[in-house]
Amino acid sequence: MAKKFTPKRYFNLEVVDITARGKGVVKSEEGKVIFVSGVVPGDKISVETYKKRRGYFEANLIKIQKSSLYRVIPPCEHFGVCGGCKLQNMSYEAQLRFKQNDILHNLENLSGMILPKIDEIYAAPKPYFYRNKMEYAFSDQRWLTSEEVANKSLSIEKKGLGFHKAGMWDKVVDIKRCHLQPEPANVIRNTIKAFALENGLDFFNPKKQKGFLRSLMIRNSNRGEFMVLLQFFKENKPQREGLLKHLKKHFDIASLLYCINNKANDTLYDQEIICYNGKTYIREEMEGLSFKINAKSFFQTNTEQAYELYKIARDFAGLKGEDLVYDLYTGTGTIAQFIAKDCAKVVGVESIPEAIEAARTNAYENGIKNTFFEVGDMRDVFNQDFINRHGKANVVITDPPRNGMHPDVVKQLLFLEPEKIVYVSCNPATQARDLFLMRDQYRLVKSRAVDMFPQTQHVENVVLLEKI
Secondary structure, eight states, rough: OOOOOOOOOEEEEOOOOOTTTTOOOEEEOOOOOOEEEEEOOEEEEEEEEEEEETTEEEEEEEEEEETTTTTTTOOTTTTSSOSSTTTTBHHHHHHHHHHHHHHHHHHHHSSSSSOOOOOOOBOSSSSOOOOOOEEEESSSSOOOOOOHHHHHOTSOOOOOEEETTOOOOOOOEEOSOOOSSOOTTTHHHHHHHHHHHHHTOOOOOOTTTSSSSSEEEEEOOOSOOEEEEEEEHHHHHHHHHHHHHHHHSOOSSSSEEEEOOSSSEEEEEEEEOOOEOSSEEEEEETTTTTEEEEOOOOSEEEEOOOOOOOOHHHHHOOTTTTEEEEEOOOTTHHHHHHHHHGGGGGEEEEHHHHHHHHHHHHHHHHOOEEEEEEEOOOOHHSSHHHHHHOOOOOOEEEEOOTTTOOHHHHHHHHHHSSSEEEEEEHHHHHHHHHHHHTTTTTTEEEEEEEOOTTTOOOOOEEEEEEEE
């Protein structure tokens, strides 16, 4: 029989760090490492442990006995509940400092490389209202506060439209005002909810797999265009058209879309997207380039900072007119097109067919003739046949997902032996892990982070590797 866990209280502990998941780190007098939510480095706190993990404990915050100098008042009423902006209670300067330290820690302890002087993180000019895409879920059983539960009032509205509560796939936190996306995003979302309640539209229940309104996606571009996509679980033409007509009447929406999705999950990739009004896309612009963004497109969620990220990657690459570049994990080919004018040829690879189709369309419409795109899983398509088809690249730019590059891809990179590798990463830990595999053939020349995601623990980092 497993030994029953016994909670223990600790007092006057100082928060010394934050984890990659945004939790505060404290150490007890016995040297136990404890993770706790809702705190800021520098806080003196009392906690009660509730779970033992391998190497650390998890605890609930009892009281902040002395506030950190880094602590600020979160502007969002939903802070600490929706789980999205875990660092809103920390000053932005402190957020930058701790993100920079996290990157340095990973490079020092995981990469196995000698480090150069690390460039200062590029701060976001807009710490709030910077996102160009948000997704919300409808629920007929929203998450209720402890006060609402204790009230037991029948007048409490249980339908909600917002974000999934952290760790609860079936509970949605009803959002009144989110501080991440510019207006009229909040007004659009609240208008949709109000219309649905007034007209008796059913909200979705993921456990029972029933309901009408399922999810909402709002995208916006730096041209001021908005896209709204509503997912319905089933067709109900009078109700669907009533809601869409209401949105068309009250908002200038460049792309008003919907789909009928009755499968088990909300993913869009296998769904037919139907245009109710306007275009099937909106456009982003960057250095004279125009990018069509449709409902399924991947595009960096912070357009202003994406531009800075791409400029840093291009600067690190130091491209010459005769260079052949591979752009691995190219997405919709944004980086490939951004650097195309500075080199002879760019070859992009991506596993999602719709992304490659968008990359080709955007390149054609931008008049770019030296980019080439292939569909395929990186570990399968990036091989000797690929090199034979396109030529041997002397510069590689790689921007993998959070889990980093597959070891087979790293192995092929080492076989290719490009002069330079520019590694863009949204996860400094897996980036450093991959650098360790390349430590015998490459040296780390430059590293600079870009804060793409203020108020969250996430950050993008760019490194330049040169062949030894």
